[in-house]
Amino acid sequence: MKISTTAKAGALESNDVLVTVMPNDQGGVQIQLETKRVIFKQFGKQIEEVVRDKVAEMGVDNVIVKVQDKGALDYTIRARVQTALERALASEMC
Known part of the structure; x- marks a missing residue:
């Protein structure tokens, strides 16, 4: 699936994450x-893996995922990515 619009989920509060998804005209994720x-050094690869797994699980291609992390746990990151992608996909169906 491809998205053609930008969507967001989450917040820039402590222990949360703001996820923005937008189309990637150059292709790929x-x-x-x-x-x-310090968080990037310790958990950066894990955060990227969680995001990639959720994007792949939802079958979305050609997307840019901007993740502004404020100490969110994996399950929060997954939920925010899923919500942002669902919002982007839903706006295309309207």
Whole structure:
């Protein structure tokens, strides 16, 4: 599936994450992770893996996923990615 619109889910509060999904005209799944340096060093690869897994699970291609992390746990990241993708997909059906 492809998305053709931008959508968001989450918040920039402590222990949360703001996920923005947008079409990727260059193709493929691109992840842009913004977090504190220490979190990136320790958990950056894990966060990217969680995002990639959820995107693949939902069957979405050609998407940019911007992740602005404020210390969210994996299940929160998964939920926010899913919600943002569902919002982007739903807006195309209207």
